[in-house]
Amino acid sequence: MSTSLDGLPVVVIGAGPVGLAAAAHLAERGITFTVLEAGDTAAAAVRQWAHVRIFSPWRYNIDSAAARLLTDAGWVRPDDDKLPTGGQLATDYLQPLADLAALKSSVRYNARVTAVTRLGLDRLRTAGRDTMPFLIRLADGEEVLARAVIDASGTWDTPNVLGASGIPAHGETASSSFLEHALPDVLGADRDRFAGKRVLVIGAGYSAANTLLLLAQSPGTDVTWAIRADTPARTYGGGSADALPARGALGTVLREHVEAGRINLVTGFAVQTLSPLPGGGVEVSDGTRTIAADRIVSATGFRPDHTITTELRLDLDPIMGAARTLAPLIDPNEHSCGTVPPHGAAELTHPEPDYYAIGAKSYGRAPTFLLATGYEQARSVVAALAGDWEAARDVQLDLPETGVCNSNVPVESDSIDGGCCGTPAAVEPAGRGLATGVAGGLLSTPLTLVSVSTPAEGEQAGGCCS
Template identity: 65%
Template sequence: MSSDTSDTAPQQPQDPPVVVIGAGPVGLAAAAHLHEQGMAFLVLEAGTEVAVSVRQWAHVSLFSPWRYNIDSAARRLLDAAGWAAPDDETLPTGAQLIEDYLQPLAKLPAIAGHLRFGARVVAMTRVAVDRVRTDGRVDQPFIVRLADGTDIIASAVIDASGTWCTPNPLGLNGLPAHGETDLADVIDRALPDVLGADRDAHAGRHTIVVGSGHSAANTLLDLAHLADIAPGTQITWAVRSGSVERAFGGEDDDELPARGALGSGLRALVETGRVTLAEAFGVHTVRRSGEGIELLAADGRTITADRVVSATGFRPDHSIATELRLDLDPILGCTRALADLIDPNEHSCGTVEPHGYRELSHPEPNYYAVGMKSYGRAPTFLMATGHEQVRSIVAALAGDFDAAEDVQLDLPETGVCGSNLAAVAASGKIADRFGLSPDVPAKLAAATMALLPTSASTSDAVRAAAAEVGLDPEIALEIATLTGEPGALPSVTGLISLAPAAGGACC
């Protein structure tokens, strides 16, 4: 009888590697720390390149500057290779995060040789035991099974696969709305590139944005931008709650500083009628209407449009770990120890306490979900938090428990979560261009938005605001002009991008 030497037979290395699932920002940070500790590792990426999920929102700017987005071990590796580091205080887009940081990191010899693409993980277990068996369990290595049937032996697993591929549905009750799955052709997931690749689907059309978080806010502002240059573009904002005041931010108990960072812009869009607001609109049914779509609320109200953007958040998928012993919080889907620290009913991204391997541990030793996936359904995650998570976990795997316990995370509320850094940066650049004091463009924006509801036109509001701040009205109009083309009318969205928010923002 011949022996089985097929490609699907388990690999049996003498020193099983730590398997990292996902080659995004947190997965690659884990790889950098594993290399620094001298540990064998393998990064499994389902896609054909690094940061596949980030590429889906490459057009979006982060709300934290570079210094919060670069992992410490990754920086040391890159610096040693002569990397040209970006300015720590500038704000990258998703595309810049990939091109200027993640791709150079992945190409380093210390990382590149341990990356496997096209390797989708479909299941995990322990060698020779299922979830029920306890005897000798902790002494058995992991088996990580890929979609092609390959079994990989691992000493530990760090799951950094994220939640991008498992968005929440439109339905009010957490289930897909009736008919939702049949109308995927007219429902966009969060953060479509409405000013770029997806422009034709939204320009001159009516779009409904469902959701009240960071993703919804970005899309609403981009659609308002599009409406300035594409006549006939209509925007409706549907939210499940009975009020959007908390989405506007500025209150002491605002749980999501990211909403606060965009709050002033959203308020201006609603108050000036550029966005039609549908409050307490819980989607129950989705129906096709001609070539468009109709949303039916639980109370019988309907909204008809050409497209819908579903910006209702994300959730983790733990199905690949059903043979592992996980202890998940029944509400958030994260570890029970972490749940109280990140509960969005109690915390914002700036108030989450530092946490490491202890809070991320499961009854299954040496298995950790990190990054966005570690937070379950909580929307308070910051990239810098993921970097510190994997630093602590790798230190624990290496046996350095003093370092693993020494969890430190510098997330000053005024630095990342308490101010609109994007607005500050944009205001400063425009001030330099026109030879103004750095705070003048932001003051102009704030004064203009205060005057918009009672002004006959945006142009009138800009001129009146210019008088208030002592600025030449023609310069003010040029600052407010969105397109920069001769004769273009001032756009409120151009001003929104400069206005300091009442709350803050997060990446």
């Protein structure tokens, strides 16, 4: 079988922030490409947490090549210092990017990828492998050929399980009707499923914190928060000493709700069993204690899905599930979001030539991914595919030592100088009472900018912006 790679596109899997950044860089270099997006719109996953405000301001959420293309088309750039919601990120930046003439005809929606392999070759065959095109099979059976693959499909669709041992807890699958994905819109579109119910939130990251703060305002809702750790100190973070104002406020207000009894905290709780209750709801057990709930929010993080590439030769770290060379650079036991070293195509390379996983998927199980990191990955990988190895190796990344995560805590002004990089102002609660309403899906506890501070020593950050 002989098929030339000439004229075949680079296939990008996923039309999220990093996938579209790769498309922008490919367009700038004049490389033919096709973006395959499983959803029916750009940024389909981002839109599922549209109500959540991001910790980092606009300046850190826009890719450089995307900005150039958009500006040339007359796009009005958002205020660099404002903090966008997921919905604003999608509608004000990502959809306009996907709709540009340079990209639009090459972006395909409702095109879910189910397998990536080499045409006529399984993973055992070596001879001629680097000269055969990739074969990408879609859910409807269509097959697409490509000269290279950039997998930016992310991890949103593959959340971690509740079971403490990394596998589903007993009864978890059978109890799926009681489970909610991370970051439900509990005061908006999903309100009816939570108001007045017994709700259990499991997880110690910022996704859990966001949901807990909103649930604390849900009328008549009984809120329980279960974590495996013996203390919630990491979730509470640095409070007013945090370099990211919105994140510091998140921990401060969460602590106040727990101490006031509006949120019932259960520590040292490792989920073992889920069992339906005769009167309705589900009982969750750690083998000793039980918690009864009507709804469970699973905020336990995410993991990559490598099942679509089982016939490719990938060299994955056995712990992280990331490229072996990249894994030690992103190990959350050693690094926070901001201490990850610059990396690009060289660290993302696998034994399978011209296949690259970038974005959140590239980090495997590590929760330290930053959007700015994904943009630099996209730039470097596209440079490598263009044969510009000097540019591919010239990886430059200026990251904060604190993470860039999500926040539902507003500030009196949503412009915060410094944002995730540099030294921004800190925040602290201005009052104990709740405001009269919720605007834009944000927690309406008022906060005031008060001072300037630096990151806490040795701070670790998880659940970073994706």
